[in-house]
Amino acid sequence: MAEFAGDSPAVLAGTRMIEEAQKSVVQVRSGGxxxxxxxxxxxxxxxxxNHHVVAGRRRRRDKVRVxxxxxxxxxxxVVKNDRSLDLALxxxxxxxxxxxxxxxxxxxxxxxxxLVYAIGHPWGSVGAVSAGIVGGMGELRGPRWGSSAxxxxxxxxxxxxxxxxxxxNARGEVVAINAMIxxxxxxxxxxNAAGAWVAGDRRPRLGIGVLPVEVPxxxxxxxxxxxxxxxxxxxxxxxxxxxxxxxxVLLAAAGERLAEPGALSEAVARxxxxxxxxxxxxxxxxxxxxxxxxPGRAA
Numbered sequence: 312m313a314e315f316a317g318d319s320p321a322v323l324a325g326t327r328m329i330e331e332a333q334k335s336v337v338q339v340r341s342g343g344x345x346x347x348x349x350x351x352x353x354x355x356x357x358x359x360x361n362h363h364v365v366a367g368r369r370r371r372r373d374k375v376r377v378x379x380x381x382x383x384x385x386x387x388x389v390v391k392n393d394r395s396l397d398l399a400l401x402x403x404x405x406x407x408x409x410x411x412x413x414x415x416x417x418x419x420x421x422x423x424x425x426l427v428y429a430i431g432h433p434w435g436s437v438g439a440v441s442a443g444i445v446g447g448m449g450e451l452r453g454p455r456w457g458s459s460a461x462x463x464x465x466x467x468x469x470x471x472x473x474x475x476x477x478x479x480n481a482r483g484e485v486v487a488i489n490a491m492i493x494x495x496x497x498x499x500x501x502x503n504a505a506g507a508w509v510a511g512d513r514r515p516r517l518g519i520g521v522l523p524v525e526v527p528x529x530x531x532x533x534x535x536x537x538x539x540x541x542x543x544x545x546x547x548x549x550x551x552x553x554x555x556x557x558x559x560v561l562l563a564a565a566g567e568r569l570a571e572p573g574a575l576s577e578a579v580a581r582x583x584x585x586x587x588x589x590x591x592x593x594x595x596x597x598x599x600x601x602x603x604x605x606p607g608r609a610a
Contacts, residue, residue: 328483329428333438335413336430336476338378339387339401342367348431348476349377349401350485352509353412356403359505360475361490362392365399375401379410380438391509396500397490398508399475413477416484418501421445421463429467429489429497431476443467446496461576463487463499517579517586517601518548521572524560526591534591537570538562553601555590562596563589579603 339349339360347364351357358377365375368389375387387401403410421427425445433439443466463478469492478487478499487499520543526534538560544551561569564578565586579586584604590597 325481328479328481329430329440331411332413332428332477332479332483333430333440334380334411336380336438338432338437339364339475340376340378341365342373346432346435346472347474348472348489350475350477350488351410351412352400353415354509356407356410357412357509358387358401358403359488359509360399360401361488362394362397362399364475365389365392365401374404377401377403393508396504396508398488398500398505400509414482414484415502415506416480416482416486418463418486418503421448421480421486421501423447426481427465427467427486428479429465429469429473429476429499430479431469431473431489433468433470433472435472441468443497448501461501461504462490463501464496465499466495467497469497516548516603517550517575518545519543519550519555521561521575523571526560526562530591530594530596534560534562534596535568537568538591539569539572539575549601549603553588553599555588555599555601556592558592560591561588562591 335351337349337351337358339347341364347360349358349360352359375389376384377387378384386404388404390400390402392399423445427443427445429441430438446464446466448463469489473489476489477485478489480486486502488505489497489499491498519541521539522542523537524540525537541555541557541559544555544557563569564575565582567578569575582603585600585602588599588601590599
């Protein structure tokens with residue numbers, strides 16, 4: 312008797328993975344904005360979702376209704392939210408000892424072309440799944456995301472009701488939180504950024520806006536072919552304190568060449584309390600040490 316493709320071990324393993332992952336995905340209802348999604352996060356009754364999913368509450372103390380996969384409905388209280396990252400953390404109230412927390416993967420290990428899955432409730436279809444591939448990692452700028460934010464770009468199908476749900480790798484690990492559609496792309500917040508935010512880690516920031524720029528041909532032997540020109544400097548920020556100016560061109564950070572904003576973000580994220588920048592100003596190149604830790608702030 313012929314074997315159907317759906318009976319193959321690989322397909323069956325993938326189906327089981329999805330079924331297990333769906334147990335960790337919840338529905339989140341807040342105010343009159345409809346239903347979004349959320350994922351049960353490791354911890355004591357924690358659910359991670361998008362800030363914009365819970366932004367419809369009339370008052371900050373209003374509770375959020377959370378529906379579990381097994382049919383239970385619990386109240387949730389927003390304990391933390393961040394508009395610039397578009398993340399919100401809920402703590403559930405009631406009995407939830409057996410909550411199936413989702414396994415969290417390493418978003419830095421994602422590669423372009425990798426298979427990923429989105430789970431959510433698009434148009435009210437509970438636990439719906441869509442598949443796609445990672446198109447890239449990058450940095451998004453705009454009022455909704457604050458000055459800048461890292462994101463995962465993929466072609467999974469998202470619709471209203473997917474916001475706050477997980478993006479999974481082929482092992483069923485959460486590698487990002489689905490946030491929005493931008494043109495034909497799905498944008499999701501990397502799990503490493505989300506995990507650090509939940510844990511309370513501060514994100515080091517330079518406090519600048521940058522744009523890619525070509526280096527003049529006469530300076531390329533010494534400076535390379537491309538860099539990032541500073542287009543804005545935040546007053547009182549780390550770059551301002553270090554004396555960086557609008558028009559300065561950043562060539563390298565921590566010894567790594569800079570050709571796009573994402574490379575700068577990654578270098579700063581790894582830097583700790585300070586980062587060494589190679590800067591070109593008025594045709595001259597110098598090294599500027601930038602202290603990322605704010606004066607007077609405890610470690």
